[in-house]
Amino acid sequence: MSSCFLIFSSMVLLGASLVAGEPEFRPVRVVKPFPAIQSPKVVARGEAGPFVRGEELVLGVVVGSEARAYPINMLTNPTREIINDKLGGQAIAATW
């Protein structure tokens, strides 16, 4: 179950420290890993009609001069929780 939306740069930032109070990392396996979704189909705003309605929520991001929206109603399945993509020349991951 996902807990929040986040868009990450897929470039790793160096340096981190353990924040006091963080719970110990104890992952529990539920299912096998899902295939990574990479650079799926996108359409221009003018062709968005069949895909998303105005009142629906999207996860939007601007990188450089490029903007892209990820409709939440396409991300609500565990197989769709991470979208690897490229925007404004940068590798990103949209997550829900």
Place this chain on the structure above:
Amino acid sequence: MTLQVSGMLWERSLVIRDLETGSLWSHLLGKCMDGKLKGETLEVLPGVLTTWADWSKRHPQTTVLAMSRTAKKFNEDVWRTPKRFVYGVPLGVGREAPAVTLPKLMKSPVVGMSSDGVALLVTYELESKRCQAFDPTVDGKVLAFTADGKGGMRDEGSGSTWDLVTGVCLSGKWKGRTLVGRPGFISYRRAWEVFHPDSEIVE
């Protein structure tokens, strides 16, 4: 880095796996918890959760993901039970991130706060359902903002009016200036509290 849903959960929260090294990452923390890249972090980009109508109006050149739908109407959940959600504002690696509850923002759409010595401003726009975080500092001065009752905000020092989505000053002393936006994200409150037990939550 190519990320996949690992099929594992940590405290009921998504665990991400990168294909390149097989390391495991916490989704909510954006941090590698196990494997070759343990300790590394992912940069949070300024994503926005908002309506398609508002996003496409503000970004006419936008593209949109075109995959099959997985839900008919998810958006109802977030706004039907807002008390289950908070808007979190990362402060950077190693620093505890504060959060504001959705009910607080829906009641007081302009919230000024300070956390770990960092001045923050969090706003909420009703129609677009958009939360936004800013650095309220202008020319080295931390401005104090309040809602103007007309869908915008005002800084108390000069009375200038500002757009609370774009952070642009529309009239008054600071006209033409823009507040620097900060990344933030909506999270289930319960998940937030598990991963940020020392987080200051404004409600």
